[in-house]
Amino acid sequence: MKVLVPIKRVVDYNVKVRVKADHSGVETSGVKMSMNPFDEIALEEAVRLRERGQATEVVAVSIGNADCQSVLRTAMAVGADRAILVQTDEALEPLAVAKLLAAMVAREEPSLVMMGKQAIDDDMNATGQILAAKLGWPQAAFASVVEVSDGRARVTREIDGGHETLSVALPAVVTADLRLNEPRYASMPNIMKARKKPLATVPADELGVDTAPRLSVVEVVEPPVRKAGVVVGSAAELVSKLRNEAKVV
Amino acid sequence: MTALVLLEIEQGAVRQASRSAVAAARAFGDVDVLVIGEGAEAASRLDGVARVLKADCATQAEAVAALLAQLATGYSHVVGGATSFGKNVLPRLAGLLDVQPITEVIAIVDADTFQRPIYAGNALATVRSRDAIKVLTVRAANFDPVAEGTGAASVEGVSGPDAGVDVRFEGMELSQSERPELEAARVVVSGGRGLRDAEHFKLLEPLADRLGAAIGASRAAVDSGFAPNEMQVGQTGKIVAPELYIAIGLSGAIQHLAGMKDSRVIVAINKDPDAPIFQVADYGIVGDLFEIVPQFQSELG
Numbered sequence: 122m123k124v125l126v127p128i129k130r131v132v133d134y135n136v137k138v139r140v141k142a143d144h145s146g147v148e149t150s151g152v153k154m155s156m157n158p159f160d161e162i163a164l165e166e167a168v169r170l171r172e173r174g175q176a177t178e179v180v181a182v183s184i185g186n187a188d189c190q191s192v193l194r195t196a197m198a199v200g201a202d203r204a205i206l207v208q209t210d211e212a213l214e215p216l217a218v219a220k221l222l223a224a225m226v227a228r229e230e231p232s233l234v235m236m237g238k239q240a241i242d243d244d245m246n247a248t249g250q251i252l253a254a255k256l257g258w259p260q261a262a263f264a265s266v267v268e269v270s271d272g273r274a275r276v277t278r279e280i281d282g283g284h285e286t287l288s289v290a291l292p293a294v295v296t297a298d299l300r301l302n303e304p305r306y307a308s309m310p311n312i313m314k315a316r317k318k319p320l321a322t323v324p325a326d327e328l329g330v331d332t333a334p335r336l337s338v339v340e341v342v343e344p345p346v347r348k349a350g351v352v353v354g355s356a357a358e359l360v361s362k363l364r365n366e367a368k369v370v
Numbered sequence: 371m372t373a374l375v376l377l378e379i380e381q382g383a384v385r386q387a388s389r390s391a392v393a394a395a396r397a398f399g400d401v402d403v404l405v406i407g408e409g410a411e412a413a414s415r416l417d418g419v420a421r422v423l424k425a426d427c428a429t430q431a432e433a434v435a436a437l438l439a440q441l442a443t444g445y446s447h448v449v450g451g452a453t454s455f456g457k458n459v460l461p462r463l464a465g466l467l468d469v470q471p472i473t474e475v476i477a478i479v480d481a482d483t484f485q486r487p488i489y490a491g492n493a494l495a496t497v498r499s500r501d502a503i504k505v506l507t508v509r510a511a512n513f514d515p516v517a518e519g520t521g522a523a524s525v526e527g528v529s530g531p532d533a534g535v536d537v538r539f540e541g542m543e544l545s546q547s548e549r550p551e552l553e554a555a556r557v558v559v560s561g562g563r564g565l566r567d568a569e570h571f572k573l574l575e576p577l578a579d580r581l582g583a584a585i586g587a588s589r590a591a592v593d594s595g596f597a598p599n600e601m602q603v604g605q606t607g608k609i610v611a612p613e614l615y616i617a618i619g620l621s622g623a624i625q626h627l628a629g630m631k632d633s634r635v636i637v638a639i640n641k642d643p644d645a646p647i648f649q650v651a652d653y654g655i656v657g658d659l660f661e662i663v664p665q666f667q668s669e670l671g
């Protein structure tokens with residue numbers, strides 16, 4: 122069984138981004154970039170499936186500019202067998218990403234696409250579900266447990282009131298939630314080995330997909346800032362403020 | 371223009387998040403709603419609903435999205451709450467319709483233009499869609515829900531195509547709680563890693579009981595097993611905006627703030643005076659939570 126793992130290169134989760142002065146977007150130049158944290162979790166799960174003998178090959182795919190090679194090298198250091206960069210200089214929306222991924226699925230014919238539930242830059246939480254629709258495959262989004270056997274994936278999903286378990290026939294799309302696993306770090310020897318693993322590049326426009334944006338950005342602004350509060354000296358003072366000033370208790 | 375809202379029913383009542391979605395959709399014109407299974411009657415009473423469509427298909431994303439895709443051609447907008455159900459189904463619908471979904475909407479500028487947070491709420495983007503049908507999920511905290519109402523909208527049966535996928539539902543485990551739903555609560559008491567372990571996390575319970583509050587948690591508290599996943603507040607958990615949010619022993623990482631910084635009044639209890647939570651707190655107490663929480667409780671009486 123082959124597993125495809127889509128990986129997005131995003132602004133590192135520790136960075137507090139700044140809105141550009143012209144309100145066209147956020148400042149991303151000179152900012153630390155990393156693999157999307159949910160994609161690290163998805164990748165870890167795929168690598169574990171291979172280590173358990175349930176998957177035969179793990180292929181990482183990133184859609185973006187040449188800089189994405191670095192996250193693909195990291196993916197191979199963690200355990201992906203090979204990687205593909207679908208290269209484009211345009212910033213693509215989830216719909217376009219899903220269509221390009223669908224084209225890669227047609228080429229690679231994986232049994233499972235294991236991906237993040239959400240990219241922490243656009244916070245869209247949509248690409249996996251769109252991809253599943255495009256492929257006509259079942260989807261199991263927000264996974265916290267994944268078990269593969271007999272051509273099916275049994276997935277426990279995080280839902281608002283608790284969790285539910287689905288069994289989906291493969292091929293399917295599964296998106297990873299935070300509690301699926303704890304991703305490993307790449308060791309030095311594995312980082313060295315990853316340099317020799319194959320990284321192919323496919324120009325995005327070779328895939329014959331319409332990637333024209335459907336949204337235009339009108340403006341990007343800072344969220345309203347809360348005005349500074351006060352530090353109180355005791356629980357008694359706190360209760361008095363909440364009663365008499367804020368009137369919330 | 372007419373919008374179609376995907377409703378969620380819980381114990382015979384329309385979920386608050388769905389009533390917020392109806393409120394948001396009224397900005398576009400008339401509102402029809404879709405109910406899967408039980409609940410058509412409650413839906414027909416909702417304020418501002420013109421027509422109820424009732425289907426008996428499976429509630430899995432594949433079936434619901436296939437049905438919505440068939441219905442959507444008659445609508446300018448398809449809207450749902452930014453709940454785990456809405457976030458699962460509506461992007462799939464968008465894929466079927468070949469449109470770019472707009473998720474986690476916090477404001478509607480006009481019929482084509484919407485505001486949504488990006489980068490864990492560190493920026494707010496206003497986007498304009500050129501798709502013929504807009505597919506949106508909206509955040510409950512930003513739209514006052516319509517009333518449960520006394521209306522009598524007409525109810526009409528609909529059915530969708532076979533989704534053509536092999537998905538089996540195997541079970542569901544919902545946590546039982548007498549407390550209000552996190553997103554709907556007027557007061558939220560949230561704990562973080564500072565609570566030390568699951569046993570000590572229970573310290574929050576009498577306080578929540580006294581205040582009629584829901585209990586929330588940071589990711590660290592959930593990951594460490596102090597609290598179940600559905601209590602997580604933040605960028606990747608629940609988004610809350612109560613009248614009062616009490617953050618206890620949690621540092622206030624940006625991913626946590628993303629889920630609660632629109633609360634009306636924020637209280638922080640933390641032993642570290644430099645914890646970022648104090649930057650958004652209206653009232654802070656610096657000190658050991660194991661001393662302060664019991665004092666706070668007894669001062670409340």
Ligand SMILES: Cc1cc2nc3c(=O)[nH]c(=O)nc-3n(C[C@H](O)[C@H](O)[C@H](O)COP(=O)(O)OP(=O)(O)OC[C@H]3O[C@@H](n4cnc5c(N)ncnc54)[C@H](O)[C@@H]3O)c2cc1C
Nearest residue numbers: 562563564588589590604605606607619620621626641659
């Ligand atoms: C992709 C991604 C998504 C994430 N999504 C979320 C999310 O949705 N929600 C979320 O919360 N986090 C999320 N996080 C995690 C986030 O970055 C933080 O790691 C997390 O919020 C920290 O939790 P905490 O504040 O409980 O723990 P810590 O940061 O360890 O803070 C514990 C605090 O308790 C205080 N403390 C300790 N003992 C005491 C005491 N006795 N009395 C008083 N104070 C005490 C300490 O001073 C400290 O400030 C996400 C991270 C990533 C990478």
Ligand SMILES: Nc1ncnc2c1ncn2[C@@H]1O[C@H](COP(=O)(O)O)[C@@H](O)[C@H]1O
Nearest residue numbers: 127128184236237239240245246247248
């Ligand atoms: N440019 C991209 N390249 C590869 N995978 C992507 C890309 N954008 C999104 N994804 C995948 O889709 C998931 C959800 O992203 P989003 O829908 O943007 O929140 C991510 O966690 C990735 O697994």
